[in-house]
Amino acid sequence: MARIGQDRMRGWRLDAMDFVAIRMLTGDRGKYLGLVFAIALSSFLIAQQSSLFAGLMNRTRSQIRDVAEADLWVMDRATQYVDEVYPLRDDALYLVRGVPGVKWAVPLFKGQAVARTTDGRFRSLIVIGVDSASLTGAPRKLIVGSIDSLREPDAAIIDLAGYHFLFPGQPPRLDALLEMNDHRVRITGICDASPPFTSAPVVFTRYNQAVNYLGRQRTQMSFVLAKAHSGVSPAEVARRIGAATGLRAVSGAEFGWMTILYYIRNTGIPVNFGLTVLVALIVGTVVAGQTFYIFTLENLKQFGALKAIGATNWRIVRMILLQASLAGAIGYSIGMGMAAAFFEVSSRKEALRQMTMPWQNMAGAGVLVIVIVCVSSLISIRKVLKLEPAVVFRG
Amino acid sequence: MRNAVNVRSVSKWFGAGESRVNALRKLDLEIRIGELTMLMGPSGCGKTTLVSVIAGLLDASEGELEVLGERPAGMPANQQILFRRRNVGFVFQQFNLLPALTAAENAAVPLFIAGRRQRDAVAEAEAMLAELGMANRSHALPGELSGGQQQRVAIARALIHDPRLVVCDEPTSALDAESGHSVMSLLTRIAVRADRAVIVVTHDNRVVEFADSIARMEDGHIVEVERKRS
Numbered sequence: 001m002a003r004i005g006q007d008r009m010r011g012w013r014l015d016a017m018d019f020v021a022i023r024m025l026t027g028d029r030g031k032y033l034g035l036v037f038a039i040a041l042s043s044f045l046i047a048q049q050s051s052l053f054a055g056l057m058n059r060t061r062s063q064i065r066d067v068a069e070a071d072l073w074v075m076d077r078a079t080q081y082v083d084e085v086y087p088l089r090d091d092a093l094y095l096v097r098g099v100p101g102v103k104w105a106v107p108l109f110k111g112q113a114v115a116r117t118t119d120g121r122f123r124s125l126i127v128i129g130v131d132s133a134s135l136t137g138a139p140r141k142l143i144v145g146s147i148d149s150l151r152e153p154d155a156a157i158i159d160l161a162g163y164h165f166l167f168p169g170q171p172p173r174l175d176a177l178l179e180m181n182d183h184r185v186r187i188t189g190i191c192d193a194s195p196p197f198t199s200a201p202v203v204f205t206r207y208n209q210a211v212n213y214l215g216r217q218r219t220q221m222s223f224v225l226a227k228a229h230s231g232v233s234p235a236e237v238a239r240r241i242g243a244a245t246g247l248r249a250v251s252g253a254e255f256g257w258m259t260i261l262y263y264i265r266n267t268g269i270p271v272n273f274g275l276t277v278l279v280a281l282i283v284g285t286v287v288a289g290q291t292f293y294i295f296t297l298e299n300l301k302q303f304g305a306l307k308a309i310g311a312t313n314w315r316i317v318r319m320i321l322l323q324a325s326l327a328g329a330i331g332y333s334i335g336m337g338m339a340a341a342f343f344e345v346s347s348r349k350e351a352l353r354q355m356t357m358p359w360q361n362m363a364g365a366g367v368l369v370i371v372i373v374c375v376s377s378l379i380s381i382r383k384v385l386k387l388e389p390a391v392v393f394r395g
Numbered sequence: 396m397r398n399a400v401n402v403r404s405v406s407k408w409f410g411a412g413e414s415r416v417n418a419l420r421k422l423d424l425e426i427r428i429g430e431l432t433m434l435m436g437p438s439g440c441g442k443t444t445l446v447s448v449i450a451g452l453l454d455a456s457e458g459e460l461e462v463l464g465e466r467p468a469g470m471p472a473n474q475q476i477l478f479r480r481r482n483v484g485f486v487f488q489q490f491n492l493l494p495a496l497t498a499a500e501n502a503a504v505p506l507f508i509a510g511r512r513q514r515d516a517v518a519e520a521e522a523m524l525a526e527l528g529m530a531n532r533s534h535a536l537p538g539e540l541s542g543g544q545q546q547r548v549a550i551a552r553a554l555i556h557d558p559r560l561v562v563c564d565e566p567t568s569a570l571d572a573e574s575g576h577s578v579m580s581l582l583t584r585i586a587v588r589a590d591r592a593v594i595v596v597t598h599d600n601r602v603v604e605f606a607d608s609i610a611r612m613e614d615g616h617i618v619e620v621e622r623k624r625s
Contacts, residue, residue, distance in 0.1 A: 016507035016516060020496065027495020305491035308452055309552075310480025311508050312473065390452040392487050393443045393564045 017311070021319035024299060025326060031298075032327070035291045039331025039369060040338065042284020046277050047339040047357055047365035053273035055355040060263050061256035062194030063110065063128065063202070067137050070225035071234035074105070074241055074249045081262035082255065083197070085110055085222040088247070095245045096224045101232035102241070106131035108223040109210045115203075116179045117166055125162065125201040127180075129210025136225055138204050144172050145189030150206055157189035161350045162201020178203075180213040195354055197263075281368055288331075289376040292324060296380035300387060307389035316384050324377035332369045336362055398461075399560055399592030400426035400449055405458030406615075407444050418444040420615035421458065428559075431583060431593040431605060436612035442596045443564060445612070449594065450562045451479045463559050480508060484553030486563035486582075490545045492537040492552075498544075499524060499533040502551035509556060516555075523551040527581055543574030550582055561586050563595040567602055579605045 026032050058065075064073070064082055074096050076086035096105040109129030116122050130137035130150070138147050139157060149155050160172065167176055178185040185203070193202050205213070211220050226249065228237040234251055241249035250258065264270045296303070303316055339357055346352040407419040418441045426432050426449070434442045447453040448460065451467045460468055463482055467475050484505070492501045499520045506516035524533045527547045537545055546566060553561050566582065567575030579595075579602045586593050587607075595606070603609060611619040 016511065016513035019513055020493065020504065020507060023495040024493060301489070301491055302493050305487065306504070306508070308450070308485055309505050309508060310476055312476055315508070388452070390447040392485070392491055393447055393452070
């Protein structure tokens with residue numbers, strides 16, 4: 001009895017029978033590699049697709065993330081996300097500035113415009129009009145030029161990927177020219193902005209110029225960016241702005257999530273990525289489960305012999321769990337390596353820049369691999385537990 | 396002479412109702428310690444069922460069974476396993492060696508199960524294989540061994556933990572005449588000891604010369620017990 005108890009008491013310190021389990025697993029190279037490959041491919045697809053989805057969703061809020069100076073984004077209550085803006089009346093800026101707790105408030109313009117390059121090509125681009133005085137909302141990471149250059153006539157700063165898009169094959173240089181709505185635009189800076197959802201170039205310019213690039217409307221201010229006084233929480237200031245102006249005031253993080261959730265709810269993107277992840281999970285589970293089950297079936301006589309010789313059911317279960325866990329761990333590691341290699345290579349492509357594999361996605365893939373391993377081993381465990389050791393006497 | 400096994404009025408049946416199959420029918424048998432007892436009979440007469448019951452791999456449906464002075468049927472399941480682990484060694488017809496383990500590692504499996512350190516267990520198994528004339532093949536995989544050599548590894552596995560009862564199921568049926576004779580000769584030389592009983596299930600008349608007792612079975616009964624030693 002004492003020895004039987006020790007099977008459990010030894011816990012998970014590897015012993016000679018664990019070594020036997022590992023040798024049994026790796027001894028059949030074909031099935032072992034098939035099992036590992038199924039889990040590797042499955043975990044790769046799960047991590048890669050979910051990370052691409054996360055990266056894509058992150059891009060929907062890139063223009064929000066790039067504004068670091070403001071605590072609050074003030075917008076029309078009808079505005080649901082950053083790409084569909086209901087313009088504010090000009091007096092909204094002054095109303096916000098008048099709310100107690102607001103340290104400063106500046107206008108921000110965001111719109112879509114069409115630009116013509118000097119070689120005659122037309123391109124759609126995102127125009128961000130920043131406060132002409134403070135330049136709040138302008139990009140902070142300049143590759144060429146300076147932020148202050150925005151104060152010059154016709155000046156605009158463009159993101160690097162947008163520059164390559166508009167001026168293919170040309171090295172980054174200043175004073176390149178564009179034309180928008182019959183207005184001359186002079187590139188005075190090239191910045192490293194977060195990549196937008198649509199991959200369109202992002203052009204930063206002064207608020208008044210931005211308005212001219214799109215053509216005047218009766219109302220045109222997209223947002224008011226506001227900063228809370230120290231000692232007053234941004235949440236409290238947001239509440240006061242809402243009460244005083246009837247507008248919606250939210251933090252950048254909240255607005256970012258509003259935008260992401262809008263895309264999740266109103267586009268087929270999550271369904272497409274979700275389906276791929278689901279298929280990867282199902283295929284991984286089925287292939288790994290079937291391979292492991294066949295592996296167990298082929299070793300059934302050996303397991304029966306071990307039971308006859310005196311191995312307890314717990315010992316056999318432990319052997320199977322160890323085999324499945326080892327295959328899972330190796331498959332998961334290979335899968336994560338493949339996914340990391342994918343993002344390392346793809347990050348060099350401008351269209352996929354800043355697409356990364358967050359640790360949360362790696363952990364999620366790990367959890368799903370554990371599910372695959374558990375399901376795979378459960379079927380085999382059931383078979384082995386029901387196995388009568390007397391089976392070894394049947395030739 | 397003491398008995399290693401006393402089987403009294405043991406029956407074993409499978410299934411129920413009209414589909415019930417009676418494999419053993421109120422069977423009586425005494426297996427003496429220090430002897431090699433052969434269990435012989437035609438296919439389907441119940442030899443394998445009887446040996447499975449004696450080894451504790453199957454429970455008898457009715458009757459009394461005493462093995463090495465204990466009644467395994469009355470023990471809790473875990474204690475039965477421990478009793479089997481300590482006291483019974485097995486040689487199987489199809490060897491049932493683990494293909495990924497070397498000969499020495501295969502022979503050491505009962506010691507692994509008992510919790511012995513791998514290095515010590517393998518060293519002990521190598522010594523046992525040397526005794527069986529397999530010193531130079533202890534690092535070979537089963538697939539690299541002949542049938543006779545595999546059966547010798549299986550014998551080493553059956554004896555490595557010094558059991559008091561060794562149960563062999565058709566140990567020569569998968570071997571040619573020469574290998575079969577050689578295996579039985581080894582088994583008799585190494586396994587049979589004054590404090591151990593060896594049961595060999597066989598229908599191979601070529602090996603009866605190695606038996607101390609022969610129990611002949613038919614249709615779930617022992618029909619004859621021939622004792623070469625009184």
